[in-house]
Amino acid sequence: MLTTLLTLLLAQGIYPQYEPDDNTGFVSIFDGKTLAGWDGDTTFWRVENGEIVGETTPDKVVKLNNFLIWRGGKVKDFELKVDFKLSGTNSGIQYRSLELPELGKWVLKGYQADLDITNGYTGNLHEERGRKPGHVVLARRGDVTRIAAGPKYKVLAKIGDNQMLRGVVNVQGWNTYHIIARGPVMLQILNGQLISATIDEDEKNFVPEGLLGFQMHVGPPFRVAYRNIWYRKL
Secondary structure, X not given: OHHHHHHHHHHOOOOOOOOOOOOOOOEEOOOOOOOOOEEOOOOOEEEEOOEEEEEOOOOOOOOOOEEEEEEEEEEOOEEEEEEEEEOOOEEEEEEEEEEOOXXXXXXXXXXXXXXXXXXXXXXXXXXXXXXXXXXXXXXOOOEEEEEOOOOOOEEEEEOOOOOHHHHHOOOOOOEEEEEEEEOOEEXXXXXXXXXXXXXXXXXXXXXXXXXXXXXXXXXXXXXXXXXXXXXXXX
């Protein structure tokens, strides 16, 4: 009965034709061969086999979180699609971020689509060098969060269970982040699953525009790779 009703509704044109998303309107911001357009510490960053690779070793140690920064312009309202693979520690995709040259070269502050090898934080919207000491998680994986001035954030809705959504992540394999930012609304999609959403209404701390970058995190030796980097201005 249900199948017959759905067929009838489709025949009457109530539903439009749906199709998978594609890269129409996007531009590639990585040429697959060089770091042209990108700026970072080449002690840690290189291009290899069509991938941007960040790597630390026992001899090459990161002492302060720093970033490979895209110098193609500031991002405001935009979409970004990027594949990543992480083999240890922690990294993240920084956006609408500000440089802090007083702390060091290639240091950023701002919104971050987090990823970590323990899969405890991947999918969160973090804030590098957060607006309140010790408060760096703006939206947890599985939550739709409204941020206003004050010490508490409001959970508007649940996308899913935080722990169950760990299963969306291909640990140590390739994953795709799709980030959509328009005004105060930021959506983070991971492997086709909406993973966290944020409405930032904190007028003092909301940043509508800034830089894009990939994080090189302090900690034990690790390797992170990024490829297929597609950007669309909204």
